Amino acid sequence: MDFWGTITVLFRRWYVVVPAFLLSLAAAVGVYSTVPTTYVSSAVLVLTTPTTGGSLPSDPSRPNGLTNPLLNFDRGLSISASILIAVMSTPDMGTELGVAEGGDTTFKISNGGNNLESLATGPYVFIEGESLSPDAAQDIVKRVIARTRIELANRQEAVKAPKATYITSYEAVPPTVPLAQRGRKMRAVAAALGVGIATAICAAFIAESFTQSRRARREARKRADTKRTAEPPPGTAALNGRAPADSSAAR
Known part of the structure; x- marks a missing residue:
């Protein structure tokens, strides 16, 4: 998937991305407070x-x-x-x-x-x-x-x-x-944010994949129901095929 496709997925699944990103911010704050200075x-x-x-000197008289x-x-x-x-x-x-x-x-x-x-x-x-x-x-x-x-x-x-x-x-x-020295704290915060952002992106794509899969199954069931509705029941076709023979026998 290209860059703009990724951006589209993130915007479409904002309700997954935003909570995950907020959780990553909370984790970064927690990491900053726990890593000592x-x-x-x-x-x-x-x-x-x-x-x-x-x-x-070899000659003490000449230091x-x-x-x-x-x-x-x-x-x-x-x-x-x-x-x-x-x-x-x-x-x-x-x-x-x-x-x-x-x-x-x-x-x-x-x-x-x-x-x-x-x-x-x-x-x-x-x-x-x-x-x-x-x-x-x-x-x-x-x-x-x-x-x-x-x-x-x-x-x-x-x-x-x-x-x-x-x-x-x-x-x-x-x-x-x-x-x-706060370099260690900042590195820990950066690592926590990086993991949080990656998690948010993964969650967005998981939600996208789940939604598309569910939509595909729903459409497949709808097509199957439509096909069953359009076709006559098997028993009806058999009765229609025997109707002429029964009429001639009666005559």
Whole structure:
């Protein structure tokens, strides 16, 4: 059926389409009220080297010159950031931070992209916390930052790096004010409306098919009744055929 044929069916069966559409609107309102609003807080850490660089001077009487850490980025900081992201993304780390699987509070840590093969793209660690409570969303970000700094120190201690050369983290973006996220609610509403509209269209075509089928059966019965009325009864034809023979016999 073409587009205009569909429109014609919908208008002809409006008494089915309108109630179904109203029910879909009611379902969308119910879905919107039941899907909770979540809050998101985020932060960005930048790994930096000490002002004296990443190595100790071979001659203590000639110390290394001082350098602006924000002007001293190298590949090693990117690798260190990728190590931290991998460590902090494990399920065990989430459990230690009090994040239960399927719970109301979650966090994500990344380099700002979704491509896992390009983790070592810069000395950046992006942290995002999400929860049903704004305070909980910001709190999980603070806890992840604190634990990330501990892990950074532990990894450097494990390789016996001189403390004077330890990499430090700088909060380029401190934990932000939690913002309400209604995208999940709107997606649920859109899904409910889509299902409702599809149901309304299907109901209209079912009603159309049922009506046409009933009309066809009614017309078939009417034609059968008309045909039976027009034809003489079988007994009448037999009597008419024997009438002449009976008359001659009487004579």
